[in-house]
Amino acid sequence: MQCHGPDDPSVDELNSHLAGLLPAHARIADFRRVDALPLTPSGKLDRRAATTVQGRELATVTAWRDVSALEGRLYGEFLAATGKPLRPDQKFFDAGATSLDLMRFQQRCSTELGLPFTVADLFEFLSIRELSRHLETSQASAAPAPGPRPAAREYRDGPVAEAIAIVGMAVRAPGAPDLASFWRLVETGGSGVEHFEAADGLVGARSQLDGMLAFDPDRFGISHRHARLMDPQQRHLLMSCTAALAHAGIAEPGTARVGLVATGGYDTYYEAMMREADPADLPSGLSMEILHEKNFLAAKAAYYLQLTGPVFTAQAACASSLVAVHLAAGLLREDDADVMLVAGVNVDTALTDGYRHRPHYFLAPDGVCRPFSDDAEGTLGASGVAVVVLKRLSQAERDGDTIHAVITGSAINNDGSRKHSFMAPSVAGQRTVIAQALRRSGRSATEIGYVEAHGTATRLGDPVEVNALQQGYGLTEPASCGLSSLKSQVGHLGWPPA
Incomplete structure (x- = not known):
């Protein structure tokens, strides 16, 4: 991938860019910046030599500015459970998490933070930001539910169907x-x-x-x-x-x-x-x-x-x-x-x-x-x-x-x-x-x-x-x-x- 500009993009930014270009299961864990790729005498990419190029590692953690205290705590538990950095609004799976990772994350949030959500909620609220807003809303209403009730916009009322x-x-x-x-x-x-x-x-x-x-x-x-x-x-x-x-x-x-x-x-x-x-x-x-x-x-x-x-x-x-x-x-x-x-x-x-x-x-x-x-x-x-x-x-x-x-x-x-x-x-x-x-x-x-x-x-x-x-x-x-x-x-x- 060719990047323009003096500043390196982060791993998160590169993964977000590639998300729509790669198969759904594909995640690239290691990105390195090189000044030039090795070429063959005919001007083509030397694939064998490319595997030995060292390059410079890119930053893996994006800045978590302007986030709430709860988002910060959730991020800490997610990183501890999975070892995978992510942005506040990034889907868990897009950050490379697996179903097993989400189970570990939910368990840590329950035992370390006492937060009342289930693993199934992580398939409803897909990022740290969505999950945090759900938890804050539930706590404010003093009615922590497994998820929101169906909103009127989700379906249209219609006549009762003929049996x-x-x-x-x-x-x-x-x-x-x-x-x-x-x-x-x-x-x-x-x-x-x-x-x-x-x-x-x-x-x-x-x-x-x-x-x-x-x-x-x-x-x-x-x-x-x-x-x-x-x-x-x-x-x-x-x-x-x-x-x-x-x-x-x-x-x-x-x-x-x-x-x-x-x-x-x-x-x-x-x-x-x-x-x-x-x-x-x-x-x-x-x-x-x-x-x-x-x-x-x-x-x-x-x-x-x-x-x-x-x-x-x-x-x-x-x-x-x-x-x-x-x-x-x-x-x-x-x-x-x-x-x-x-x-x-x-x-x-x-x-x-x-x-x-x-x-x-x-x-x-x-x-x-x-x-x-x-x-x-x-x-x-x-x-x-x-x-x-x-x-x-x-x-x-x-x-x-x-x-x-x-x-x-x-x-x-x-x-x-x-x-x-x-x-x-x-x-x-x-x-x-x-x-x-x-x-x-x-x-x-x-x-x-x-x-x-x-x-x-x-x-x-x-x-x-x-x-x-x-x-x-x-x-x-x-x-x-x-x-x-x-x-x-x-x-x-x-x-x-x-």
């Missing part, structure tokens, strides 16, 4: 090959995770489907060669959509406006096939794309099931399945369809042999997922598929359908940059969307008796989620609500599951 009925379902999960066995697994607190002796330092745990590659192509008029080449996620989507339609009592989906919003996981089967198959046995590139590319996931199922309503694939990482439900409900309310199927499928063929644990990663070291537990250490990957069949509640009642559940409200949003990094959780983003969904439902938070949470069993993700729920519901009086996550029984089903 949507769930009239059919299908599930295939580890340890539960059908809907009935899945309910038994939930009711009994069983587990679909299998533990075994693993080789090569892997964690001996897998949450995999029985008959992962099983499929009856003749039922759908598909050739056996075509079926062998198909992404197993396409196969399971077809089978489970068929089961869900049967559960809903829809025998001829082609005679009504039935649509499908589907979401799928990473296609590990394709990778394995490309490694192991003879290229001469594989079809052309376009044919392989149709068999494996997620863009065709929903459309392929619609073709074989004769669906004529809105059909598309929706991908939103771990929120995909719930985003798909929200989109499908909207299509029903707009009268674009009479029935909508929503499906999430993840078939990960790489899970069979276990997985490698890495410190500070979201995968558990022992293959056990413990959401909201004091000893939570992460989750594990899993395969599975689930489908729901949706109708407008008024239509389902007229048709005499069995109504298994009712969706009274939903909402979607995005965190934007109001968080430490791209992969970090955001209290503000979660709080806002929870409050908006509650308002759209026309219900009171006191009516909520159970929350099925994302619950990845990480020491920071879980507290952030709980804080967001508390604030999004905006309860001012003590209340109780059941809180759990199916990940404790079947693991994390890749991208589709939320």
Whole structure:
């Protein structure tokens, strides 16, 4: 980097400049100023010689002028906990801090300064300055809360949404090959995770489907060669959509406006096939794309099931399945369809042999997922598929359908940059969307008796989620609500599951 002017920029200033140019995980710890870079005889940078240039170290601490006493004390504890200097308004992660650093910082502030904030608050108040203002405001009001209540600007009031009925379902999960066995697994607190002796330092745990590659192509008029080449996620989507339609009592989906919003996981089967198959046995590139590319996931199922309503694939990482439900409900309310199927499928063929644990990663070291537990250490990957069949509640009642559940409200949003990094959780983003969904439902938070949470069993993700729920519901009086996550029984089903 070429710098102009007689004065050296500080490390903080350089990092701030580079923040928008480097990947989110990249942090440069050592900057040195040199008078000239070594060049080769041809005038190019001599990369080998550049590694030995000494240069002059730059200042690492910016001046902390015009700061409050509390900001100064917070900075002292942050530096003691992490060894990383930062500016008052600099995000903790931008200064090079990690989640573990923030846990140490919060612990020191609690024990040394007696300050009443949580680790989750550090994902709401992202810098020393923001945290200081929050603490000063809380102390002045004598009401230290985990975070601010949702402000009116965070969402718009709107009409209560038209209710949507769930009239059919299908599930295939580890340890539960059908809907009935899945309910038994939930009711009994069983587990679909299998533990075994693993080789090569892997964690001996897998949450995999029985008959992962099983499929009856003749039922759908598909050739056996075509079926062998198909992404197993396409196969399971077809089978489970068929089961869900049967559960809903829809025998001829082609005679009504039935649509499908589907979401799928990473296609590990394709990778394995490309490694192991003879290229001469594989079809052309376009044919392989149709068999494996997620863009065709929903459309392929619609073709074989004769669906004529809105059909598309929706991908939103771990929120995909719930985003798909929200989109499908909207299509029903707009009268674009009479029935909508929503499906999430993840078939990960790489899970069979276990997985490698890495410190500070979201995968558990022992293959056990413990959401909201004091000893939570992460989750594990899993395969599975689930489908729901949706109708407008008024239509389902007229048709005499069995109504298994009712969706009274939903909402979607995005965190934007109001968080430490791209992969970090955001209290503000979660709080806002929870409050908006509650308002759209026309219900009171006191009516909520159970929350099925994302619950990845990480020491920071879980507290952030709980804080967001508390604030999004905006309860001012003590209340109780059941809180759990199916990940404790079947693991994390890749991208589709939320």
